[in-house]
Structures are given as structure tokens and as C-alpha cells.
Amino acid sequence: MKIEVLTLFPELVEQTGKHGMPRIAVEGGALQLSTRNPRDYSGNKWRRVDDRPYGGGPGMVMEAEPLARAITDARAELGDVRVIGLSPQGQPLTQALVEKLAEMPALVLVCGRYEGIDERFVRTQLDMELSLGDFVLSGGELAAMVVIDAVARLLPGVLGHEASAVNDSFSAGxxxxxxxxxxxxxxxxxxxxxxxxxxxxxxxxxxxxxxxxxxxxxxxxxxxxxxxxxxxxxxxxxxxxxxxxx
CATH class of the missing domain: 1.10.1270.20 (tRNA(m1g37)methyltransferase, domain 2)
Structure with a gap:
């Protein structure tokens, strides 16, 4: 399985693949983990990917174009992929949903920052949005790391005993x-x-x-x-x- 994370902080997310079950999944070949920085698609010398919100208000909003360009490349390289945004507005992450994600060939996890992402990107580029719960984080990176860990432990050969995943909380409801x-x-x-x-x-x-x-x-x-x-x-x-x- 392939998981790519679209993030402004790739060094943070990359730590996930160096510890615990994700490390076992990566080293065993069950998981290919990569990151992609939208700043590489900014199109300006400052590598800026955010701007002021229309209508006024505090903070900045992530621009649609750099993210869309990054997604285009990710789809071309990964093939059959599900693009998922991490957002408090998303569908709650459950064990049943994690099991479905683990069966997919490739995922791209999009991590927002600042006040959020331009809604036009959300509407046209994301296949779904996921939420860890009714609270707000500084960005989607920690949520992406949770998804990676939850999915990695379900991949074939990762857990020491196959029954471990079957007996986990929520697996039987x-x-x-x-x-x-x-x-x-x-x-x-x-x-x-x-x-x-x-x-x-x-x-x-x-x-x-x-x-x-x-x-x-x-x-x-x-x-x-x-x-x-x-x-x-x-x-x-x-x-x-x-x-x-x-």
C-alpha cells in the first residue's frame, strides 16, 4: 500500500515511518510512505501557499492552486488513489472506516494549515474528509499520522499475530x-x-x-x-x- 502526505511539514510526518507499527510496515514492504510539500508548487520565489481571506477576518487561507498541482502529480505517480482531507468538518474516523482504507491501494492525505483551505479545492479535489473528533488542531499532520498508524497495523504481516487486529476495540463493534x-x-x-x-x-x-x-x-x-x-x-x-x- 502507498500513503502520501501533502504537508508543509514533511519532516514531522516522516517520523511516523520510523517508529512502531508504521516502521515495521515500511521495512517489511507492506507500506510505502512519502510526503509532498505544496510549497514546491507555489509558483512564486517566496514559496508562499497562503493568502488573505476574501470577506476579511483573521488569519490566512491555503491557496487552491499549489495544492491542486501537487494532487495532479500525486495522482499521476500513484495511480488509483483516494485523496483525503484531514478536517474537523470531516467524517469521524472509526475502526470500520480504517479497515476500508487499509484495503485501498493508495491514499493521499491532505494536511491543512492556518484558517483552512480554499473551499474550491475542497469541492473539486478531495474524495472525502476525515475528522478525529470535535476539536481543532493547528494542522492536519497529527491527524494524518494517526491515520497512517491505524492503517499500517492492519496491513498483512505487520502485527505479530493476525488475531491482534481482530480482537482490537471496535473491530467487533x-x-x-x-x-x-x-x-x-x-x-x-x-x-x-x-x-x-x-x-x-x-x-x-x-x-x-x-x-x-x-x-x-x-x-x-x-x-x-x-x-x-x-x-x-x-x-x-x-x-x-x-x-x-x-
Whole structure:
């Protein structure tokens, strides 16, 4: 897979490919990560890519032309590509959407700065916009790095165990179950006995119940859109009853 980031700060984004799962993806050949600076397409000796907003107001706006020229070259070099703008006005990034992005051959992530990007570029050059949430960052670079990390870990051969991605929070529409490691007793708190019983069926049942319970406690909104089967309804009922007892 190829991911290119259109950014005024390529050195910032390039760090993503040097650490963690993105590094493994890059070194293993599953991901080709590159950057493109719109200043290289500015057409003026100052390499300026922003100007004052029509209608007045504070700040500057990124010009459409340098960005459009950069996108033209990116499409020519990458072929079948989806161009995505990182913006608080975009579609919320979810695990389901990340899984779809990971199946695409190439992505171009466009990072805005200043007060935003000329709307004419947004309307004509972007295939979609993505948002990390209802808050504002100084630019799209950090959001692009999040997308890269989330996508990279789903690429073939990147995770040490293929089941890791399947069991992640949100992959099944619910949160992940609790995790424990050594020592068995830590500051008076013990690992649940079921995890040491050696019965894989019991462990799987406990983990599913805890995942459903964690979702009920922390993100009940996720359960509203899920059609739980009989087993999951029973497990969730058991979890809720246990909380009431406590």
C-alpha cells in the first residue's frame, strides 16, 4: 500500500515511518510512505501557499492552486488513489472506516494549515474528509499520522499475530476485553482465576463478557446500534447483574 502526505511539514510526518507499527510496515514492504510539500508548487520565489481571506477576518487561507498541482502529480505517480482531507468538518474516523482504507491501494492525505483551505479545492479535489473528533488542531499532520498508524497495523504481516487486529476495540463493534500479564499478584490485586485455568472456551467466554461489560460501562452508545445474539445478551445480562451485586 502507498500513503502520501501533502504537508508543509514533511519532516514531522516522516517520523511516523520510523517508529512502531508504521516502521515495521515500511521495512517489511507492506507500506510505502512519502510526503509532498505544496510549497514546491507555489509558483512564486517566496514559496508562499497562503493568502488573505476574501470577506476579511483573521488569519490566512491555503491557496487552491499549489495544492491542486501537487494532487495532479500525486495522482499521476500513484495511480488509483483516494485523496483525503484531514478536517474537523470531516467524517469521524472509526475502526470500520480504517479497515476500508487499509484495503485501498493508495491514499493521499491532505494536511491543512492556518484558517483552512480554499473551499474550491475542497469541492473539486478531495474524495472525502476525515475528522478525529470535535476539536481543532493547528494542522492536519497529527491527524494524518494517526491515520497512517491505524492503517499500517492492519496491513498483512505487520502485527505479530493476525488475531491482534481482530480482537482490537471496535473491530467487533464493542470495546476490547481487559488484559493482564505477570506478575500474578500486583499490589494486592490478582489476575482473574479464569485466565489461568487453561480452559480456552471458558477464557473466551469470560473475555467476551468483559468486552460487552466494558462497552456497557464506558461506551453504551456503541451497543445501541448492535444486534446482539442470544449468547451476547445473556453474557451482558450476567455482567450487569454482577455489577448490581457489587
Amino acid at each position: 464493542i470495546l476490547d476485553h481487559p488484559h493482564y500479564t505477570r506478575p500474578e499478584d500486583w499490589r494486592g490485586q490478582s489476575v482473574p482465576e479464569v485466565l489461568m485455568c487453561g480452559d480456552h472456551a471458558k477464557v473466551a467466554r469470560w473475555r467476551l463478557k468483559q468486552a460487552l461489560g466494558a462497552t456497557w460501562l464506558k461506551r453504551p452508545d456503541l451497543l445501541e446500534g448492535l444486534a446482539l445474539d442470544k449468547e451476547k445478551k445473556q453474557l451482558l445480562s450476567e455482567f450487569i447483574a454482577e455489577q448490581n451485586v457489587i
